[in-house]
Amino acid sequence: MEDPRSPTPQERDKVVEFLDTQLRPNVSWSIAEEYPLAFSKDKIKNSKIITENSLPIAHAHMETLLIKTPLGLFKVAAIGSVVTHPQFRNKGLSQKILNQCLKEAKDQLCDFAILWTDLFDFYRKLDFELAGHEYSLKIPLSWKNKPLPENFRFLNSIKVKASEILKIYNTHRTGTLRTAKDIENFLKIPNTSLFTAWDKKTNQLLAYAVEGKGADLTNYIHEWGGKVSAFIPLLQFAQSHYSQSLTLIAPRHSENLIRQMSHNGADLHKGYLGMIRILHPQNIFFKMQRYARQLGYTDVICTCIEDKFVLGYKNDLVGISSLRSLTQILFGPLKLEEAVRIKPQTKEVLEKILPLPMWVWGWDSI
Template structure:
């Protein structure tokens, strides 16, 4: 038995074959086409396998992401494609693989790790917790928007430079290159909806689907609110059936605009998050508070608990998972009833931290 370890480059085709058989049995494409930046030779050192006599028994991959936000720049270890061969389940292989991914994330100075799953209890045993915020809107019916002079298209052949320009305007996004955007546009089952100005400039875009995942979900978008609303109305008319738009809680103007339409609004979590390097993250958060003129923020880790608050108004947190939800939400500091009003006002200047990972970055 070998591992957990990184596969050799010569083993990559075998690993992908294992994943395709376990995770993409009905797909006509390789899983590598869905996750072109995760399953590449450049990220081989972040893939983990357990193997025996040349056969892959278990796998997971970690993709480091740099997330920019107004207050903090995060380094996030996104983990996915966790699978163990049916005949070897129940032997702790997935746990070993995940722990090794977390070790790698720590060595690469990630602040947190994140994954997407419905196996909540399994990952809670390793310190992950549902946290962060996601707002989704099910567009039930066609809706009208004020007349706007745009041309709409469903042609996937869009310049990655144009997409990248609008994507980069988001207040919270991951650091990408134009070449990575080009690869993402080629992911199977991806539908690209675009709105164009009369002068030929891209005004708004929306991305639906990502291989076997996110069908019926707009998981990436960019452009001003008015132009996005016009594009969303076009998409609904094109599809002639409900679809869902996913967005971060800090997209307040878009959320308010969507709430005026015939939609179903749902609040959810960004994913399951685990603190990887608390001291590093705490230092970033304290700098963000100081930049807002709040120098007496307390965010400390002790052997058996955390201390959190402002000045002398402090709260003891016994569980790391509770700290995750305080830092990334969803938390109403006033509703907690543990801080003074003036303390809650100060905390809300930075917290919960604006963290969002767009659909193309999920693995």
């Protein structure tokens, strides 16, 4: 049994077959179709495997995302498809592979790593913590009976130019940098439904909503965009195609949309963005201080001193010793004043920066 390593291009088919057997045994498509960017021949090197007799027995994939935010670009290591063959479990192989992924992510100067799991205790041993914000809004079935505006044309079809979707996607203030080719590939994922709203007079795309992603996110709208005035009617149109309520996944900063949907009967649930492990706190602190200066606050302090992370404003400084606590303070949901005592002015200033407005759209999950 060897140490974790990247597969060679020639091993790509063996890796995909292993993942299909372990993670997608009861579907008619391959995991390579479900994650078209991650498991392409030129990206398979981003996977890590352990082999026995030349066959994969453990695997994890790490995809580097560049995410734009109001604070600037974040380099993020998204980790997923973590699995070990049943015959080789409880031997620490997944932990070995994950440590290798984290080492490479750190070497590549990723700001943090993120993954999605329900094995919270296992990943906390690797300094991951539940953090960030994800709002889920369950759409009432009654929405399907509401009349639709006559000035819009609605479609249920994936035959839409990727460049048109990209134009609206790029209006989001937070999200992974993408190309039209990326979106073309995403639209080919099995079990994907695309709903769109168009202006009848100009034939301009006004809003889009994506439901489903292979074996995941069934009945969830995980990719979407457009003005609220067109998007909410589009949700009504989408809901009319389902017997069960759809759920919209939204970032915390989509305040207007969340407010209007809640006002119209959508059931709101607050959750976490994922499990996050900070890799380069100083890089994140630099972005925070630069953003604070842009807002006119030159005395915001974010730094590492010995074994503590120091945050504060002017002379009101506090030390955080736990990396996992820092993760929840920077990304939410933990507020700094809930963890330590700070002055009202410090609270007021830091609330303009924290929690960091971070978001990962559904197509980017691994």
